[in-house]
Amino acid sequence: MDKSDVAGDLADILITEEQIGTRLDEMAAQIDADYAGKDVLLVGVLKGAVMVMADLSRRLHHPLEMDWMAVSSYGSGTKSSGVVRILKDLDSDLTGRDVLIAEDIIDSGLTLSWLVQNLRSRGPASVEIATLLRKPDAAKVDVDVRYVGFDIPNEFVVGYGLDYAEKYRNLPFIGTLAPHVYS
Ligand code: XMP
Ligand code: MG
Numbered sequence: 001m002d003k004s005d006v007a008g009d010l011a012d013i014l015i016t017e018e019q020i021g022t023r024l025d026e027m028a029a030q031i032d033a034d035y036a037g038k039d040v041l042l043v044g045v046l047k048g049a050v051m052v053m054a055d056l057s058r059r060l061h062h063p064l065e066m067d068w069m070a071v072s073s074y075g076s077g078t079k080s081s082g083v084v085r086i087l088k089d090l091d092s093d094l095t096g097r098d099v100l101i102a103e104d105i106i107d108s109g110l111t112l113s114w115l116v117q118n119l120r121s122r123g124p125a126s127v128e129i130a131t132l133l134r135k136p137d138a139a140k141v142d143v144d145v146r147y148v149g150f151d152i153p154n155e156f157v158v159g160y161g162l163d164y165a166e167k168y169r170n171l172p173f174i175g176t177l178a179p180h181v182y183s
Contacts, residue, residue: 006168009181014157015150015174020132021055023149027130028059030147031100039063041097041124043090045115046070047169048104051161052132056102067092073111084114094122103131104161108140116143133157133174150174156182 031040042064044053057066070088099119106112112129119127130147137154152174158164159171164182168175 006171009168009178011176011178013173013175014152014155015133015160017172020149020160020173023132024052024055024059027147027149028056028061031056031130032061034146035062035098035100037062038098040065041092041094041099042066043099043101043119044068045101045103045111046088048161048163049102050169052102052104052130056130065092069115071111071115084111086118094119094124097124099124099127101127101129103129105133105135105157106131106143106145107135107138109138109143110140112143112145113141132160 040060040062042053042057042060044050044066046068047070053066057064067090068088069086069090072085072087073083101112101115101119103112106129112131116127116129128146129143131145132149134145134148134151135154136151155176156164157174157176158168159174161169162174163169164177168177
């Protein structure tokens with residue numbers, strides 16, 4: 001999708017496709033170093049993390065498995081409900097595994113703190129988080145995040161997996177929406 005196709009819906013481009021790629025290179029190098037000799041289970045949280053999963057996993061050099069979970073905390077709006085439901089659970093047994101959650105964004109942190117606790121209760125060797133985006137000013141709970149791509153302002157963002165009412169996920173960059181789209 002070209003920017004011009006949705007240009008009227010966007011207020012700004014916050015992070016370009018190139019900036020995302022460069023940052024993922026750096027994050028992957030760090031993860032490769034940290035997990036040397038380990039068999040990583042990369043867990044993606046549907047649907048927002050699909051782009052991060054695809055682009056981060058291809059930059060990792062050691063053998064890994066990928067699994068998916070779907071949780072819901074938002075509905076189609078822009079505010080966190082704090083209520084997390086498992087819509088699709090992992091297929092994998094986590095016993096003794098080194099689990100790395102790949103996420104698109106940590107906003108209030110409610111979803112991730114719940115998810116980390118849930119996965120830790122399944123007997124893994126470790127559970128860490130790699131997120132492309134984090135909104136420090138929106139944090140409601142402290143989440144210990146090992147890898148962060150970008151800290152961003154407390155604004156609703158779309159693109160690169162992130163949606164508003166299921167749209168804009170296929171934008172290759174991160175942008176902010178013009179107020180008329182959601183007001
Ligand atoms: P919390 O608040 O629990 O949010 O950290 C986690 C999930 O909420 C979605 N989310 C967003 N989606 N633009 C989006 O398109 C945003 O700015 C945004 N903030 C939160 C997202 O699914 C995330 O995993
Ligand atoms: Mg998400």
